Amino acid sequence: MASKGEKLMSKAVLRAISVLAMFAGVLQVAVAEDGVTDSTILIGQTIGVTGTVAGTVKEMNEGARAYLAIVNKQGGVNGRKIELRTLDDQYLPERAAANAKALIEKDKVFALFQSRGTPQTLAILPELEARKVPLIAPSTGAESLHVPVNRLVFNVRAKYQDEVVKAIEHFNTLGMKHIGLLTYEKDDALGLDGVNGFNKGMAEYKLTPAFIEIFPRLKPDVDAVAQKLVGEAPDALIIVSSGANTVDVIKAIRARGGRMQIMTLSNNSSQDFIRDLGADAAGVIVSQITPPPNLSTTVLGQEFQAAAKASGATVSYAGMEGFLSAKVMVEGLRRTGRNLTRENLVHALETMQRVDMGGVSLSYSSKDHTGGNYVELTLIGKDGRYIR
Numbered sequence: 001m002a003s004k005g006e007k008l009m010s011k012a013v014l015r016a017i018s019v020l021a022m023f024a025g026v027l028q029v030a031v032a033e034d035g036v037t038d039s040t041i042l043i044g045q046t047i048g049v050t051g052t053v054a055g056t057v058k059e060m061n062e063g064a065r066a067y068l069a070i071v072n073k074q075g076g077v078n079g080r081k082i083e084l085r086t087l088d089d090q091y092l093p094e095r096a097a098a099n100a101k102a103l104i105e106k107d108k109v110f111a112l113f114q115s116r117g118t119p120q121t122l123a124i125l126p127e128l129e130a131r132k133v134p135l136i137a138p139s140t141g142a143e144s145l146h147v148p149v150n151r152l153v154f155n156v157r158a159k160y161q162d163e164v165v166k167a168i169e170h171f172n173t174l175g176m177k178h179i180g181l182l183t184y185e186k187d188d189a190l191g192l193d194g195v196n197g198f199n200k201g202m203a204e205y206k207l208t209p210a211f212i213e214i215f216p217r218l219k220p221d222v223d224a225v226a227q228k229l230v231g232e233a234p235d236a237l238i239i240v241s242s243g244a245n246t247v248d249v250i251k252a253i254r255a256r257g258g259r260m261q262i263m264t265l266s267n268n269s270s271q272d273f274i275r276d277l278g279a280d281a282a283g284v285i286v287s288q289i290t291p292p293p294n295l296s297t298t299v300l301g302q303e304f305q306a307a308a309k310a311s312g313a314t315v316s317y318a319g320m321e322g323f324l325s326a327k328v329m330v331e332g333l334r335r336t337g338r339n340l341t342r343e344n345l346v347h348a349l350e351t352m353q354r355v356d357m358g359g360v361s362l363s364y365s366s367k368d369h370t371g372g373n374y375v376e377l378t379l380i381g382k383d384g385r386y387i388r
Contacts, residue, residue: 035110044109046099047116048091052243055272062313063322077333093123100124118142118189137325155371161197163287168201176235180210183240194240210234226252236261247276254280270318293320300358
């Protein structure tokens with residue numbers, strides 16, 4: 001039979017074991033999430049480093065990395081520095097899906113950040129869902145990423161349809177009523193947004209569409225398309241397409257004497273886009289989803305210019321989008337706190353209400369992951385600069 005001393009010792013041992021088990025459990029929770037260590041957070045990205053949007057992607061990533069460099073220099077987020085691992089999907093949906101799978105399953109990233117393109121982003125959604133991995137700031141304004149709400153996707157930029165409607169409002173104000181649309185096929189998500197936004201805007205201002213012209217994303221016959229568009233002779237033409245396709249068709253239209261006012265969306269907004277257009281850039285209207293990158297009257301503009309100077313990033317609207325996107329991601333991570341889990345990050349982002357990022361206000365909730373709705377129009381001047 002155990003003595004009184006032995007019984008007391010036994011109870012003390014049990015208590016010690018219980019306390020150790022409790023701390024072990026807490027420690028296990030703290031380190032169990034993929035991509036999180038005591039000192040780092042691993043974020044994954046699949047994006048078209050090469051391919052038809054490579055120029056814009058380069059500027060976006062320069063902006064994003066400029067902000068992350070500042071955050072890491074200041075000690076990171078809640079004591080953890082952010083590592084961004086980028087894989088090139090060549091702007092191909094199937095490659096984007098494969099990259100997302102590798103980043104999540106092989107590299108064990110904590111979250112994904114800033115994909116590029118509508119079909120590409122839609123292609124990675126099954127991989128997100130399989131492991132409940134959040135995606136922050138996809139660089140696409142696709143309606144399908146807003147409605148219905150995907151709990152794992154947090155948008156930062158405005159919707160493409162809002163950009164199209166903004167353009168129609170502008171043309172209508174100027175008395176340009178004969179407006180046409182060029183976009184991709186309806187089975188292409190970007191093309192569908194182009195058509196839906198165009199029809200919505202024309203109906204809102206009680207206008208009759210001049211035409212809706214469709215061309216393929218892959219290997220379009222831009223010469224034939226341009227000839228047809230010039231023959232239609234609209235007052236204004238809205239082009240909803242990406243990268244090289246947009247550049248090539250604008251150059252072909254101008255080469256055939258087409259003088260209609262041309263407008264395209266923010267997904268083409270970069271210094272690379274202007275350089276590729278050359279002399280044909282002058283007079284093209286481009287919608288924007290951030291304040292001007294060189295505007296020093298906003299906190300966001302001041303921060304971006306300082307970060308770009310320190311890192312050598314291109315001062316452009318595309319760079320500003322990357323910078324803002326990284327800032328939103330960091331704010332979500334900061335609000336999550338030290339106990340960093342994917343579920344906690346989703347909850348933290350959903351509690352962000354009317355948060356001023358320095359000139360752009362964003363809001364999220366469990367029923368709305370749109371984020372921002374900032375849209376304005378700019379004109380490319382003869383000197384190759386965007387004019388508000």
